[in-house]
Amino acid sequence: MVRIKPFRAVRPPKEHAAEVASRPYDVLNSAEALNEATERSLLHIIKPEIDFEPIADEHSQEVYDRAVANFRRWRREGWLQQDPEEYYYVYAQTMEGRTQYGLAMCCHFEDYLSGAIKKHELTRPDKEEDRMIHVRNQQANIEPVFFAYPDNDEIDAIVAEAVKSAPEYDFTAADGFGHRLWVIRDRKTNDRITEIFKGIPALYVADGHHRTAAAARVGAECKSKNPGHCGEEEYCYFLAVTFPAGQLRIIDYNRVVKDLNGLTPAQLLDKLRESFTVEEKGAEEYRPAALHNFSMYLDGKWYSLTAKPGTYDDNDPIGVLDVTVLSNLVLDKILDIKDLRTSKRIDFVGGIRGLGELKRRVDSGEMQAAFALYPVSMQQLINIADTGNIMPPKTTWFEPKLRSGVVIHSFEE
Numbered sequence: 001m002v003r004i005k006p007f008r009a010v011r012p013p014k015e016h017a018a019e020v021a022s023r024p025y026d027v028l029n030s031a032e033a034l035n036e037a038t039e040r041s042l043l044h045i046i047k048p049e050i051d052f053e054p055i056a057d058e059h060s061q062e063v064y065d066r067a068v069a070n071f072r073r074w075r076r077e078g079w080l081q082q083d084p085e086e087y088y089y090v091y092a093q094t095m096e097g098r099t100q101y102g103l104a105m106c107c108h109f110e111d112y113l114s115g116a117i118k119k120h121e122l123t124r125p126d127k128e129e130d131r132m133i134h135v136r137n138q139q140a141n142i143e144p145v146f147f148a149y150p151d152n153d154e155i156d157a158i159v160a161e162a163v164k165s166a167p168e169y170d171f172t173a174a175d176g177f178g179h180r181l182w183v184i185r186d187r188k189t190n191d192r193i194t195e196i197f198k199g200i201p202a203l204y205v206a207d208g209h210h211r212t213a214a215a216a217r218v219g220a221e222c223k224s225k226n227p228g229h230c231g232e233e234e235y236c237y238f239l240a241v242t243f244p245a246g247q248l249r250i251i252d253y254n255r256v257v258k259d260l261n262g263l264t265p266a267q268l269l270d271k272l273r274e275s276f277t278v279e280e281k282g283a284e285e286y287r288p289a290a291l292h293n294f295s296m297y298l299d300g301k302w303y304s305l306t307a308k309p310g311t312y313d314d315n316d317p318i319g320v321l322d323v324t325v326l327s328n329l330v331l332d333k334i335l336d337i338k339d340l341r342t343s344k345r346i347d348f349v350g351g352i353r354g355l356g357e358l359k360r361r362v363d364s365g366e367m368q369a370a371f372a373l374y375p376v377s378m379q380q381l382i383n384i385a386d387t388g389n390i391m392p393p394k395t396t397w398f399e400p401k402l403r404s405g406v407v408i409h410s411f412e413e
Helices: 014-020 030-036 061-076 109-114 125-138 153-162 186-197 209-225 263-271 324-334 357-363 376-385
Strands: 089-095 098-108 145-149 171-173 178-182 203-206 237-244 253-257 277-282 293-297 303-308 347-350 369-372
Touching: 014 098, 014 171, 061 125, 061 153, 089 186, 098 153, 098 293, 109 209, 145 209, 145 357, 153 178, 153 186, 178 186, 186 203, 203 209, 203 237, 203 376, 209 237, 209 376, 253 357, 263 277, 263 293, 293 357, 347 357
Parallel strands: 145 237
Antiparallel strands: 089 098, 089 178, 098 237, 145 203, 171 178, 253 347, 253 369, 277 303, 293 303, 293 369
16 A cells, blocks of 8 residues: 655646756756756756856755755746645656656655665665755755556546646657646546555655655654654655556666776687677677677677576576676676676666667777666566565666656645
């Protein structure tokens, strides 16, 4: 059972939605954010270091203060306005002809602490603390987290009915991805959504582990300071857009390595043949065709690497993952890269950048080899979360990303 509720979204008026909405704080560096930010962009609130000349330290007090000042200004100017009543919202994203429909809602922080909201990644305390300061200062969840829930036919039917009407927002961002928003104003429908989710056993964090952990910590902090706490205060809830798992697609998250641990390309290929069936594919890009099949770009050529039976454990929710297979059989065993979180000899490339980015980084001489992986499935993610396991670093990449600023949850009294 999970607890959710509708909320009074703080959001842009229709005419400003496309400009206010921005990419998330963690997919842009400060220079990129400065280049993208127009006058009303939410980037001035989620990356306010760009308002300083030169760009300021994003963790400085003046930057945290500017975030609060900008949020207040955006509301004062009418670039962000609060809905008069609590609603659920349908948020649709379209990428390459495929659309996924999520519900913008508020989730209860205690569900995260109890494990009803399940995670699959470790978080870093410093990143949690940074996000916690933003939530605490703003008394708001400015950016949503990205959750999944087990498919549910009744919710699908409610969403299908809601999207028959004209959307409140309908715009295509600069990256070509489409974003639409509908407001579910019917009270009975909103009440029914709340009831349905009481029967859903768990939600799954897809993207936004640090924001989720930070929101839960703020909720617990507010609870500790309120002697009259009852558990239904607005601070108990945080913002999520939650999608049916069956609609979501995880794309590949690939690896590039800076050296071959003293081996020549021919020696590397010889060592790989101990654990893989190796096929040379030539100059044409090769994409992994199935689980346990890898693509390698080395010395101007593409190769297919297929892990031999017995080198992996399909009965282990972690062992079945190709990131585990590659780490065990190649990165650790051959290249002596032990810790993916700290090693400076490896880098990670989201599949959204394409195989051409892997080739470019090797051909430039910056890297010596690249490995492309078959994407993790949502079912693998759910299996790992359900068994209390943690995925290896840089395993999942979700696209499209949620646009920040489409809806905001304020719990300011």
